Amino acid sequence: MGADPLPPATGAWQEGDPVGRRRWAALPGPLALESGAALPGVRIAYETWGQPAPDGSNAVLVLHALTGDSHVSGPAGPGHPTAGWWDGLIGPGRAVDTDRWFVVAPNVLGGCQGTTGPSSRRPDGVRWGGSFPHLTVRDQVAAEVALADALGIERWALVLGGSMGGMRALEWAVGHPERVGALLLAACPAASGAEQLGWAHAQVAAIRSDPRWRGGDYHDAGPGGGPHAGLGTARRIAHLTYRSPDELDARFGRAAQRGEDPWHGGRYAVGSYLDHHAGKLARRFDAGSYVVLTEAMNSHDIGRGRGGTAAALRRVGAPTVVAGVDSDRLYPLPEQRRLVAGIPGADRLRVVESPYGHDAFLLEVEQLGALVAELTG
Numbered sequence: 507m508g509a510d511p512l513p514p515a516t517g518a519w520q521e522g523d524p525v526g527r528r529r530w531a532a533l534p535g536p537l538a539l540e541s542g543a544a545l546p547g548v549r550i551a552y553e554t555w556g557q558p559a560p561d562g563s564n565a566v567l568v569l570h571a572l573t574g575d576s577h578v579s580g581p582a583g584p585g586h587p588t589a590g591w592w593d594g595l596i597g598p599g600r601a602v603d604t605d606r607w608f609v610v611a612p613n614v615l616g617g618c619q620g621t622t623g624p625s626s627r628r629p630d631g632v633r634w635g636g637s638f639p640h641l642t643v644r645d646q647v648a649a650e651v652a653l654a655d656a657l658g659i660e661r662w663a664l665v666l667g668g669s670m671g672g673m674r675a676l677e678w679a680v681g682h683p684e685r686v687g688a689l690l691l692a693a694c695p696a697a698s699g700a701e702q703l704g705w706a707h708a709q710v711a712a713i714r715s716d717p718r719w720r721g722g723d724y725h726d727a728g729p730g731g732g733p734h735a736g737l738g739t740a741r742r743i744a745h746l747t748y749r750s751p752d753e754l755d756a757r758f759g760r761a762a763q764r765g766e767d768p769w770h771g772g773r774y775a776v777g778s779y780l781d782h783h784a785g786k787l788a789r790r791f792d793a794g795s796y797v798v799l800t801e802a803m804n805s806h807d808i809g810r811g812r813g814g815t816a817a818a819l820r821r822v823g824a825p826t827v828v829a830g831v832d833s834d835r836l837y838p839l840p841e842q843r844r845l846v847a848g849i850p851g852a853d854r855l856r857v858v859e860s861p862y863g864h865d866a867f868l869l870e871v872e873q874l875g876a877l878v879a880e881l882t883g
């Protein structure tokens with residue numbers, strides 16, 4: 507699932523036909539990648555809410571995490587099988603009030619929700635599949651910079667994101683400090699460390715060992731022909747890192763799934779829960795994108811080529827709120843303390859209190875809303 511149904515981008519900045527709220531813009535030329543390769547025919551899907559101020563002072567950039575998309579706010583509808591993933595935070599009367607702010611949310615480069623990724627067609631009409639190039643977080647931000655240029659947005663009043671979205675928000679603030687007025691980083695690190703690289707390796711290995719992976723060239727294999735089993739296993743591993751041990755224990759303990767007997771081939775309830783999330787992701791997401799995005803997160807190292815982490819973080823000019831979740835085992839609080847220590851405009855760590863682990867950045871919208879208010883007044 508998640509295969510891009512659109513024809514190749516034509517190579518000129520253009521507004522694609524909107525599906526529901528979602529629009530597309532195509533880069534005028536190939537995108538130069540950090541690897542030295544050039545990615546032609548890049549198309550970026552994005553959504554906007556609110557109205558841009560005449561002086562351009564009210565633009566807010568919202569950046570999604572690994573399996574999120576451009577639909578941050580509002581109900582499900584055409585082009586959006588699910589409701590906005592930050593609906594409690596962004597919308598009319600919410601902390602990011604779309605009656606005041608002009609909110610822009612792109613789908614990430616390498617994704618599968620409208621922006622060019624492995625399931626998209628190359629300029630020759632063939633799907634990229636396994637030939638899609640290796641991306642870095644900086645490449646993804648380069649595509650977002652091109653989108654901002656195309657929309658005429660010189661400076662964001664606020665850039666915010668969590669997890670992989672936080673990595674990109676940080677890259678914006680370090681790579682383009684003059685274009686970021688304020689910054690909110692949630693549940694993200696300065697660099698992906700050994701623990702995160704290890705989790706990612708297990709997930710990518712699960713996908714690549716599925717015989718239906720076919721080196722990434724499975725998109726024309728027909729319904730059910732993709733590596734759904736591998737993607738499901740990757741999600742089970744990942745989902746465990748997104749929640750906390752205490753929460754899982756409190757919710758499921760050692761309970762058997764209803765009607766099943768773990769001593770006779772049945773599942774524990776927690777296993778059934780993970781199976782549910784595996785199936786749900788496999789139905790809505792592309793395995794090739796999952797691999798490309800995971801490897802992009804692996805590339806995340808804010809200090810690479812910039813004289814190290816401390817030197818890179820010193821480049822952030824914006825007032826910054828850094829938030830971590832007390833029960834996050836994927837990017838635990840020491841990761842965010844490192845950010846606070848290095849970013850000149852970050853005065854102290856904001857701790858989101860939650861039993862939900864890493865996913866709290868999606869769930870604890872009230873606490874996040876209070877943090878947004880610190881930056882927006």
Ligand SMILES: CC(=O)SCCNC(=O)CCNC(=O)[C@H](O)C(C)(C)COP(=O)(O)OP(=O)(O)OC[C@H]1O[C@@H](n2cnc3c(N)ncnc32)[C@H](O)[C@@H]1OP(=O)(O)O
Nearest residue numbers: 571573574575588589591763775776778779782865868869
């Ligand atoms: C929601 C979306 O997909 S929006 C698209 C963009 N998404 C994103 O950016 C984030 C992707 N989603 C996620 O990361 C997560 O799903 C979250 C953060 C939204 C989950 O939030 P929570 O509300 O805490 O959900 P939780 O992890 O408790 O899972 C609930 C689901 O597990 C199911 N479940 C609970 N126990 C069991 C069990 N024993 N066996 C099987 N299924 C179970 C529930 O029925 C429920 O199903 P549903 O989501 O299909 O209705």
Ligand SMILES: N[C@@H](CCO)C(=O)O
Nearest residue numbers: 571572573574669670
């Ligand atoms: N649950 C989130 C976690 C990644 O940070 C997602 O699926 O995108």
